Amino acid sequence: MRRWLFNIHLVIKLPSGVYLENLIDDLRAFSWEAYETLIYYSKIVKDSNNKSNILKNDNLDDPVTKADLKVNEVIIKRINEKYKDINWEILSEENVKLTSESCNNNADWIWVLDPLDGTKDFIQGTGNYAMHLALNYKNKPYIGIVLIPDKDELWITDGEKVWGEKKDGSKIKPNLSTNKSLKDMSLVTSKNHRNEIIKKLIQKIDFYKVITMGSIGCKIASIIRGESDIYISLSLMGKSSPKDWDFAAPEAILKTAGGVITNLDNQELIYGKSNFEQGGIIVASSNINTHKDICTEIKEIIKKYDIYPLRIN
Structure with missing residues (x-):
């Protein structure tokens, strides 16, 4: 890496x-x-x-x-x-x-x-x-x-x-945590932008700890400091979504530190779209080596409990 x-x-x-x-x-x-x-x-x-x-x-x-x-x-x-x-x-x-x-x-x-x-x-x-x-x-x-x-x-x-x-x-110095299973992770999530779907997902995953705070930059910094392990952004259909300016700088610092931000399919975020939106489900985690498996596990939980409509690949 x-x-x-x-x-x-x-x-x-x-x-x-x-x-x-x-x-x-x-x-x-x-x-x-x-x-x-x-x-x-x-x-x-x-x-x-x-x-x-x-x-x-x-x-x-x-x-x-x-x-x-x-x-x-x-x-x-x-x-x-x-x-x-x-x-x-x-x-x-x-x-x-x-x-x-x-x-x-x-x-x-x-x-x-x-x-x-x-x-x-x-x-x-x-x-x-x-x-x-x-x-x-x-x-x-x-x-x-x-x-x-x-x-x-x-x-x-x-x-x-x-x-x-x-x-x-x-x-x-960055102090990212590594090699934790999903249930052993501390989730950092939004304080002012939470919705019932993300609440249900958090309940079903049963994270070790849930921390609430505003600002995506603050959340990603908490991952880099080692205070949390994962952040999940979930946008509701027809509602507002985070934009390029919400994710670009946080992604730059997290990726360089050894973490990663992708959509739920482990695909890189796409910047420069006409509406600047970063919609759907976005996952930021502290370890690029385990990130794909973490995304897969989250997707399986969403499917099992029919929490959110997933795109069929």
Whole structure:
């Protein structure tokens, strides 16, 4: 696995004029600037009796805050300022919401930005929110950033290795668990997006432990730290699904660390679709070597108890 990652790192060449070490240094600086913005607004939320002060829309199912928009502005501005003549696109959740125009999905290099993943948790003051920033190459996550301000934590992958950093520069090593059976795993699942079907699946699997938190970035970071082992995303038919910006950066850091994110058929996620959706059942686990068997076991449980309509291959 490590050899494969190393070879990919050698094969992929960044756009002309972009140097990996400098790019990572810039992304680190951009991220800690976003950290200051998110911490500033999170204090306003915690200190205010009227949280509507930071809301920019009235959609409680899909809220947008001043923090979302400010971080969106900062990150895009910094990328464009530092790399004026580089031929890459920027796909941002907030830009998609604000305008019908989007980036060129066929571009080789696309930044995928979620300035505030876990907005509901941010408003609720739980601390389970993150910023996601990935650089996709040919619609595959390559470089990834997951910033978790409440933990003073920044996860980075340069495509070859992954590490965490504190604001003081101290490092955090990944600590993924390995070789656990499904029932011995600790599941991390959504707090604000759970539904009866995923609840039933969790009950039937009977995990060793179930942890609830917001933000996919926070969930994947918990797997990388070794606090949990598996995350399952299950989208209901006809309902909203996670999007590219929810998964790109978390996938980049988890895959480089030795874990994996796929659909239930153990197929890689497809980025760059016209609707940006990552629907159906998605499984993230800590061990690429056991992931296929884990997916198969989950599928068998779903079939046995008729929990969710599965595609027939």
